[in-house]
Amino acid sequence: MSMKPSNVLVLGSGMVGSAMAVDLAADPRFDVTVADRSEAVLARVAQRAASTGRLRTVRADCSDVREVGRLAGAADLVLGALPSVFGLQTLRAVIEARRPYVDISFMADDPLALDGLARERGVCAVVDCGVAPGMSNMFCGYAVSRLSPCTHLEIYVGGLPVERRWPYEYKAPFAPHDVLEEYTRPARLVEGGKIVVKEALSEPEYLHFPGIGTLEAFNTDGLRSLMFTLKVPSMKEKTMRYPGHIALMRVLRETGLFSKEPVEVRAADGDGAVRVRPLDVTAAMLFPKWTFEPGEADVTVMRVAAEGTLDGRRVRMAWDLFDRHDPVTDTRSMSRTTGFPATIVARLLHEKRFTTPGVHPPETLGAVPGLLDAVLAELGRRGVTYAASTQPLPAAAG
Amino acid sequence: MSMKPSNVLVLGSGMVGSAMAVDLAADPRFDVTVADRSEAVLARVAQRAASTGRLRTVRADCSDVREVGRLAGAADLVLGALPSVFGLQTLRAVIEARRPYVDISFMADDPLALDGLARERGVCAVVDCGVAPGMSNMFCGYAVSRLSPCTHLEIYVGGLPVERRWPYEYKAPFAPHDVLEEYTRPARLVEGGKIVVKEALSEPEYLHFPGIGTLEAFNTDGLRSLMFTLKVPSMKEKTMRYPGHIALMRVLRETGLFSKEPVEVRAADGDGAVRVRPLDVTAAMLFPKWTFEPGEADVTVMRVAAEGTLDGRRVRMAWDLFDRHDPVTDTRSMSRTTGFPATIVARLLHEKRFTTPGVHPPETLGAVPGLLDAVLAELGRRGVTYAASTQPLPAAAG
Numbered sequence: 182m183s184m185k186p187s188n189v190l191v192l193g194s195g196m197v198g199s200a201m202a203v204d205l206a207a208d209p210r211f212d213v214t215v216a217d218r219s220e221a222v223l224a225r226v227a228q229r230a231a232s233t234g235r236l237r238t239v240r241a242d243c244s245d246v247r248e249v250g251r252l253a254g255a256a257d258l259v260l261g262a263l264p265s266v267f268g269l270q271t272l273r274a275v276i277e278a279r280r281p282y283v284d285i286s287f288m289a290d291d292p293l294a295l296d297g298l299a300r301e302r303g304v305c306a307v308v309d310c311g312v313a314p315g316m317s318n319m320f321c322g323y324a325v326s327r328l329s330p331c332t333h334l335e336i337y338v339g340g341l342p343v344e345r346r347w348p349y350e351y352k353a354p355f356a357p358h359d360v361l362e363e364y365t366r367p368a369r370l371v372e373g374g375k376i377v378v379k380e381a382l383s384e385p386e387y388l389h390f391p392g393i394g395t396l397e398a399f400n401t402d403g404l405r406s407l408m409f410t411l412k413v414p415s416m417k418e419k420t421m422r423y424p425g426h427i428a429l430m431r432v433l434r435e436t437g438l439f440s441k442e443p444v445e446v447r448a449a450d451g452d453g454a455v456r457v458r459p460l461d462v463t464a465a466m467l468f469p470k471w472t473f474e475p476g477e478a479d480v481t482v483m484r485v486a487a488e489g490t491l492d493g494r495r496v497r498m499a500w501d502l503f504d505r506h507d508p509v510t511d512t513r514s515m516s517r518t519t520g521f522p523a524t525i526v527a528r529l530l531h532e533k534r535f536t537t538p539g540v541h542p543p544e545t546l547g548a549v550p551g552l553l554d555a556v557l558a559e560l561g562r563r564g565v566t567y568a569a570s571t572q573p574l575p576a577a578a579g
Numbered sequence: 580m581s582m583k584p585s586n587v588l589v590l591g592s593g594m595v596g597s598a599m600a601v602d603l604a605a606d607p608r609f610d611v612t613v614a615d616r617s618e619a620v621l622a623r624v625a626q627r628a629a630s631t632g633r634l635r636t637v638r639a640d641c642s643d644v645r646e647v648g649r650l651a652g653a654a655d656l657v658l659g660a661l662p663s664v665f666g667l668q669t670l671r672a673v674i675e676a677r678r679p680y681v682d683i684s685f686m687a688d689d690p691l692a693l694d695g696l697a698r699e700r701g702v703c704a705v706v707d708c709g710v711a712p713g714m715s716n717m718f719c720g721y722a723v724s725r726l727s728p729c730t731h732l733e734i735y736v737g738g739l740p741v742e743r744r745w746p747y748e749y750k751a752p753f754a755p756h757d758v759l760e761e762y763t764r765p766a767r768l769v770e771g772g773k774i775v776v777k778e779a780l781s782e783p784e785y786l787h788f789p790g791i792g793t794l795e796a797f798n799t800d801g802l803r804s805l806m807f808t809l810k811v812p813s814m815k816e817k818t819m820r821y822p823g824h825i826a827l828m829r830v831l832r833e834t835g836l837f838s839k840e841p842v843e844v845r846a847a848d849g850d851g852a853v854r855v856r857p858l859d860v861t862a863a864m865l866f867p868k869w870t871f872e873p874g875e876a877d878v879t880v881m882r883v884a885a886e887g888t889l890d891g892r893r894v895r896m897a898w899d900l901f902d903r904h905d906p907v908t909d910t911r912s913m914s915r916t917t918g919f920p921a922t923i924v925a926r927l928l929h930e931k932r933f934t935t936p937g938v939h940p941p942e943t944l945g946a947v948p949g950l951l952d953a954v955l956a957e958l959g960r961r962g963v964t965y966a967a968s969t970q971p972l973p974a975a976a977g
């Protein structure tokens with residue numbers, strides 16, 4: 182049975198967007214269009230998918246919602262991989278164009294605010310569909326659907342360079358401004374059924390991962406939709422770095438170098454004074470050092486665990502990811518682990534295995550029987566392997 | 580025998596200048612004039628010396644050399660405690676006014692460049708006349724005059740807050756820009772009779788001082804005139820902080836936050852871009868945190884040691900200073916240990932105990948029999964006590 186390929190639009194051809202486009206172009210069911218404002222990145226993605234003959238590029242200003250609406254209207258299915266600041270407006274434009282949508286933009290705004298609009302328009306959109314948020318949400322949704330009750334959820338995640346370079350031993354696998362935001366935005370956790378706010382970078386824990394060593398985990402504001410969609414009395418999300426990173430970031434933060442409050446300093450040229458945000462200067466100094474070299478290897482480490490009662494017994498379910506940069510295609514691990522969940526979920530939408538109108542976080546899909554297994558099987562085919570385990574726990578005290 | 584008091588001019592009424600003025604006003608031999616551009620600091624110093632009736636203040640712009648020349652011409656003796664950038668021009672103005680001069684401005688320029696001019700004018704000027712440079716130079720000059728040969732000189736010095744506050748555990752007892760300069764300017768040492776250049780903050784050593792604990796010493800460019808005036812084959816100067824400071828300063832330096840190379844960032848107000856020096860922004864963030872609170876206690880720790888042959892035996896001569904903030908007069912230790920050597924040497928000049936025309940570093944005075952003992956006796960009277968010791972050393976190998 183041969184059918185005319187469907188038109189898939191990928192908005193944004195950055196690190197993750199291009200990995201998504203290449204993955205989709207390898208699928209004979211799709212003709213892929215990648216839109217980006219940069220000729221250079223479009224040329225690169227076109228070359229990477231050249232052998233498939235199923236990828237075309239279009240130069241477009243994706244910050245312009247009318248442009249996004251036009252492009253989406255010409256597609257059967259849309260994936261979003263734009264910077265987080267464009268996340269919400271792009272979601273709205275694709276909903277208005279009435280196209281199924283999968284997004285990994287990690288927008289600061291609440292995408293669920295557009296749930297009503299998506300229902301009205303009969304559109305199925307899945308947001309936060311990367312690794313964390315993304316797979317982490319799916320595991321949590323799955324766990325809550327299986328455990329009764331689920332009493333605890335925890336997520337540990339980090340994207341790291343393989344080579345550790347003094348002093349930060351870190352490179353940013355996504356937009357660096359979003360990284361610094363993780364170090365300042367108060368972290369919301371759930372304790373005793375209530376949302377509690379803790380300082381970012383607080384409550385360090387040290388976890389050992391064979392193959393990468395001991396990592397340092399700290400509170401970040403990463404639960405996002407899980408805080409509101411799941412009724413679990415204890416939930417936390419922590420980011421991981423090589424040990425020592427917390428101390429340095431706390432020093433920079435304490436010094437005021439992450440501050441957005443303008444300070445006045447003399448201008449470098451001329452005698453006048455100028456007002457700048459210390460964060461902008463710090464970012465200008467840090468980001469060149471936090472950029473991966475071409476071909477530089479990275480890893481993604483994630484551990485999601487859920488505790489609760491399964492068939493009358495207390496258990497701990499866990500999923501462990503340890504993924505490496507792909508040296509053959511020079512695809513960064515963070516691009517693989519973030520991009521593939523989105524392309525796989527896009528296929529599920531295309532195959533009508535999930536069609537519910539609305540804006541959905543991935544935990545909703547995780548709770549649908551069969552969907553998580555389908556996603557994990559497809560990830561495994563791409564070399565992204567989660568080790569799942571279920572261990573008995575001692576019965577809860579009291 | 581009662582004489583008309585001599586007129587002493589103190590240029591600058593900052594932390595050290597005001598301590599100098601108060602010390603001089605307590606001496607019935609002097610009528611003291613303090614010049615500063617700030618009414619507020621002049622009011623403070625006037626109040627502190629009010630009981631003596633021998634101190635008057637004059638509001639003046641000491642960055643204007645004609646103003647300095649006028650004021651110096653009306654005085655019998657001049658002391659300089661201005662910011663380092665005005666050091667050289669002020670020295671020249673006082674020499675041109677033909678007045679004896681003692682300065683602690685720590686100028687970046689080489690003051691000995693004006694030695695010829697001072698000889699021509701018949702003026703005796705002593706520069707770098709604080710604690711280090713200052714007393715450290717005097718000890719070195721003394722040691723070289725006593726040991727034959729002197730084979731090694733070392734200076735360890737630090738001015739520190741008593742209360743250690745995370746993360747830097749440091750406050751700047753003098754102009755903070757000059758402190759950051761210590762962390763970037765390559766350090767010149769003497770090894771094997773040659774000047775060698777090492778990175779600032781390099782070669783950490785840990786020295787324990789009873790009463791303050793273990794301190795961390797690192798190379799700084801502090802030998803200054805000693806490199807050229809003394810023929811000693813091994814000389815080093817190190818600055819001391821509480822342990823951990825080096826690591827943080829190296830991180831800030833490595834990150835580029837001490838850089839004077841302009842970077843472009845968006846303006847805090849409006850849409851434009853502006854160019855600023857990262858160092859200026861870092862300084863704007865650090866200095867408010869590095870400022871002593873009113874009444875906050877500090878300490879000055881110094882150890883100067885000389886090795887060589889005395890009466891045919893290898894010895895190590897050392898001078899140890901451990902000085903504390905004076906809570907009665909709320910005079911900071913760094914102001915006492917820096918200001919009093921200058922006021923005491925000014926008295927020596929006034930008493931004609933040292934009159935040689937020229938611009939002299941303090942090591943020259945240290946080599947003059949009796950002068951160091953006179954300075955130490957006067958310092959002791961003010962509670963600034965150096966513990967001197969001479970220990971035998973094993974004979975040099977080879």
